[in-house]
Amino acid sequence: xxxxxxxxxxxxxxxxxxxxxxxxxxxxxxxxxxxxxxxxxxxxxxxxxxxxxxxxxxxxxxxxxxxxxxxxxxxxxxxx
Numbered sequence: 268x269x270x271x272x273x274x275x276x277x278x279x280x281x282x283x284x285x286x287x288x289x290x291x292x293x294x295x296x297x298x299x300x301x302x303x304x305x306x307x308x309x310x311x312x313x314x315x316x317x318x319x320x321x322x323x324x325x326x327x328x329x330x331x332x333x334x335x336x337x338x339x340x341x342x343x344x345x346x347x
Contacts, residue, residue, distance in 0.1 A: 283308060283344070290347035291316070295340045299323055302347050303334065312338030 286305055293301040293314060300323075303316030319334040320327055 286344075286346055292345045292347045293336060294342045295336070296342050297340070300325075301334065301336065303331075305344075306333070309338070312341050314338065314341065314344070 287307070289305060290302065291305045293303075293316070295301070299321065301316060301319055301321055303319035306315040306317050308314045314336040316334045316336065317332070319331040321329040321331070321334075
């Protein structure tokens with residue numbers, strides 16, 4: 268068996284659990300972006316961020332200590 272065949276498959280849940288406590292980039296359906304530390308999330312993709320920055324059209328608009336983002340607004344999450 269080659270190395271490629273031995274790679275274990277990971278689910279999106281595995282990825283999200285792996286990045287808890289790390290800086291992430293969250294894009295909303297509206298195009299607004301948030302960067303912050305992923306504090307927690309649930310099965311509905313509701314997200315709690317700490318040290319949050321809000322970007323509109325690539326420009327920093329606001330800084331928040333903590334922010335809660337409702338999951339149905341999330342387009343994607345990636346590591347920052």
